[in-house]
Every structure is written in structure tokens, then in C-alpha cells.
Amino acid sequence: MDARRYTQLRGMPVIVVVGGGFAGVAVARRLERRLGPAEARIVLVSRNNYSLFTPMLPEVTSGELEVRHVVTPIREQLHRAQFILADVEAIDIKEHAVRYRHVLTRIVSTQTFDQLVLALGSSTSTFGLPGVAENTWALKTLADADALRNHLVWLLEMADTIADDERREKLLCVTIVGGGFTGVETAGEIAGLFRSVVPLYKNLRANRPKIVLVEAGTALLAGLPAKMGEYSRRVLQRKGVEVVLGDGVAAADEHSLTLQSGRHIATETIVWSAGVKPSPFLAATSLPMDRHGAIRTGRDMRVEGVSGVWALGDCAAIPDGEGGTYPMTAQHAIREGPLCADNLVAALRGTSTQPFVYRALGMMAALGGRKAVAQLPGERVITGFVAWFLWRTYYLLRLPGLERKLRVAFDWTIDLMFPRDTAELRFGARQEERGEEMARHA
Ligand SMILES: Cc1cc2nc3c(=O)[nH]c(=O)nc-3n(C[C@H](O)[C@H](O)[C@H](O)COP(=O)(O)OP(=O)(O)OC[C@H]3O[C@@H](n4cnc5c(N)ncnc54)[C@H](O)[C@@H]3O)c2cc1C
Secondary structure (H helix, E strand, C coil), rough: HHHHHHHHHCCCCCEEEECCHHHHHHHHHHHHHHHHCCCEEEEECCCCCEEECCHHHHHHHHCCHHHHHHEHHHHCCCCCCCCEEEEEEEEEECCCCCEECCCCCEEEEEEEECCCCCCCCCCECCCCCHHHHHHHEEECCHHHHHHHHHHHHHHHHHHHHHCCHHHHHCEEEEEEEECCHHHHHHHHHHHHHCCCCCCHHHHCCCCCCEEEEEEEEEEEECCHHHHHHHHHHHHHHHHHEEEEECCCCEECCCCCCEEEECCEEEEEEEECCCCCECCHHHHHHHCCCCCCCCCCCCCCCCEECCCCCEEEEEEEEEEEECCECCCCCCHEEEEEEEEHHHHHHHHHHCCCCCCCCCCCCCCCCEEEEEEEEEECCCCCEEEEEHHHHHHHHHHHHHHHCCCHHHHHHHHHHHHHHHCCCCCCCCCCCHHHHHHHHHHHHC
């Protein structure tokens, strides 16, 4: 008997949501509200037991925000849905089954479904450039941000300790690739971190760290009003960031970044924020994909040609009705979630579904030092302190739960009064390895 018929025979449809980010949690929460306990069993499977508030990730990197304060436990956000802490390993569309491996027990199990919602997000794309995947720091997950923060503190410690001037210069050069929101915000944040803590390192006072932001296009924040990119460039340059425009990356290795122009930047820290691609896990499924690897859906988020399967968020190509698809942003994922749930309920009840229609409210980027750029509805642009205040207020209100809001507001207040924390919290083998490296260079 096929798995789907089995669940149906038991009477209650099973809805499985995979991915516990902005999109997946929004779907599960709406399903809980729309369906009574006797109407459906809702199961959410995700590899972390929290959802991550990515817009604040660059601030974790600079130590302005505490790691735990930008995540919200999934169980706190759900009331009735069952949560499974697992890595989804395979999806069998024909058999209506999801195979997953529990993160802690490593036990592999199968969950059958009547309806499946795919919200697996995206991962970093290095476009197959030589040495880039192996020699760069990503900024996509909480672990990435925490590791990068520790690394930045480590390199200051190392630069303060070693006697080799050439190596010190390389250590003190941080390169960020990608002049989109993440790259611009990260450059501003790292500049803020260095400004705050370098005075604590006596041997570094004469050797200021260098930050280089590399963008292949001719402007920062491409696709947004030119004024936003131009303002961001000026603010970052005033903070000492070298902004390289119109030069893409050719290759990277342990000691340098090579640009297409042939320029070599001597650096041991390259932050890669130049691209994302839909979850590569999906390539192994039989689902219809667009050329970027996103799942093709109808305007109601139902996967093209596959009944009972829905997709949304970064992993989905949802037509925008104007010949394109909606962008990969949290702003969209949060809004797609409730409508996807409503459409799924409509499908269960045999009523008609609705297309997703949304016009972005605008975009904002924080540049550090109480400056930001913001695009408002109607193509209006604001910059400086007012934009920064708007950025903080908007994202603070968007953070789920009062407790997180208070914690983040407290971190921001502390940051106004004291230098950033320079404790390097890294334990175990890597710490020893780095200690040995320091001893070699001292
Ligand atoms: C640094 C950074 C800053 C950003 N800033 C902004 C911003 O300011 N504004 C904005 O609108 N957008 C921003 N974005 C984009 C935004 O984060 C994404 O568009 C949004 O997270 C997409 O939501 P999602 O639910 O589709 O995916 P995600 O939020 O990525 O959620 C996917 C979930 O699926 C889980 N998962 C993935 N694979 C598996 C698997 N095999 N098994 C189990 N679970 C799995 C993941 O752990 C994750 O919980 C930013 C992104 C980054 C990285």
C-alpha cells in the first residue's frame, strides 16, 4: 500500500513542513490557526531547534549583538505542531515520504505526508571559483557569524603578538567579497569592531587593520536606487574601507585573493557574501527546477505538476506575475508563509487558492556608526541617522517575541557605552592549533 493512502486511511491528513526558517515557521503557525486539532497533524522538520534572524547576523560578527539573541527557539513559536530536530536526507514524491536523520540520535526515520511544504532556504554559492569555497568565510548561519567573530578577535591577538611585519600586514587585511546588503553591512560592522577594540592592542596602534570590499559590478547595492549605493560607498570609505568596484574575483588561496584584473590582495581573511543558491539538497529530488536550482511553483506556491507539494521562501521560484520571480528575501518569505498555509487549507477543503501578490516595502542596509540607507515605498531614499533609526526600529519590531526584543535592545544600549568584547571563545583542538601557530610566529 502506498504511504499516502496509509496516512489517509488513518483519517487525519499529515502536513509535513521542512525547514524552520522565516518561511517554514510562518506556514506552520498559520496552519495551527487555520486547522483544528482533529483536522490535520502538522509536523515541522528542521536541522536547528531555532530560527535565525539573519538581518542581524552582521552585528553578531562584530560582537555588537550576542549570538543567542538573534535566534528564537522553534518550540516557543509553535503551539500544537510536532517539531522534529533532524536533517532531511531524501524526499520521495511518489511514495509521499520524507526521510530524515535525527540531529542528536543520528537515527534515520521516515515520515509520510499527505501535504508537503518545502521551505529549505538557500546556501552560499561560490560559483565554482578556484580556492574560494576552501579559503573564505561564509556568513549564512549562526555558526558562520560566531566563527567569524572569533576569528577576527584571533587575528588581532595574533597580529599583536608576532614579530613578522609582512605577516602582520596580511593578518590585518580583511577582504569582503560582494557589495550587496550583506557585504556592505558586514564591512561597516567589521570597521566598527576594529575601531572599538584596536586601542586595546598596544602593538597595533601603528598598524591599523585594513578592510577591502570587492564588488564585481560598478556600484554597491546593485538593483536599488543609485543614491543608496553611492552613499554607502562614501560612508564606508570615510570609515577607512577600501571599496573596489568593477573587479570580480578570479581565485582565492590561503594568503591572497586574486581579482579578474590581476590584482592580488594579500589577505588571510576573505568573507564571501557574493551569492546564494537555493538549497542544493533539492537537486536530488524529482521536483521541477528553474535554471538557478529553485523549485518552480505556480503563483499559489503549489509545485508545478506535483499534487500535494508546496514550496516557498529562498528555495522556490514563485512567479511575480510580471515575467520574473520573487526575490530571495526574508521580507518575502514571511509574507509567503501565511498565504501558502491558506492555499494548502483551501486545497484540503476543495476551495480555490489565491496567487501570491506582494510589492516590497523597501530595503534597508545598516552601515555601522549610526548610519544606514533605506529605500521607502515610492522609490524614496533616506540616508544617515534617520535611516539608521528606522532600520533599528523596524528590525527590533520584526524580531519574534518580547524577550528577544529586550535582549537585543539591551545589547545595543551596552554597545553605546563600552568597547566590544574581545574574549575569543574557541575551545578544543582549534584553539590548540592556533596556539601552536602563534608560538611559531612569536
Ligand atoms: C547575513 C544575511 C543577512 C540578510 N539580511 C536580510 C535583510 O536585511 N532583509 C531581508 O529581507 N532578507 C535578508 N536576508 C535574506 C533572508 O535571510 C532569506 O531570504 C530568508 O532567510 C529566507 O527564508 P527561508 O525560510 O526561505 O530560508 P531560511 O531562513 O534559510 O530557512 C531555511 C531553514 O531550513 C533548514 N534546513 C535547510 N536544509 C535542511 C535540511 N536538509 N534538513 C532540515 N532542515 C534544513 C535551515 O536550517 C533553516 O532553518 C539575509 C540573509 C543573510 C544570510
